[in-house]
Amino acid sequence: MIRFAITLMSLGLLVGCGVDGEPSKPVVTGKQTFGVNSSTGAYTNTQIGITFPAN
Incomplete structure (x- = not known):
């Protein structure tokens, strides 16, 4: 299970940094209220949100 999570995070990092195209x-x-x-x-x-768009 840990290997799967590490693999998934590694793929997400590669997609986010632009290896497969434009980042x-x-x-x-x-x-804040x-x-x-x-x-x-x-x-x-307080609410904080971060979204990584999937082109």
Whole structure:
């Protein structure tokens, strides 16, 4: 199982670096939310996303 995971990650690295053609840039998104709740007080929420487009 470990060999399969390492092989899969290696293939993903090769595709991402452009060995098979033009490399594709990852898309990074983020969202930060601040708020106030009447019963618990202040809160924050952070979301981060990274997408590697498959041309």
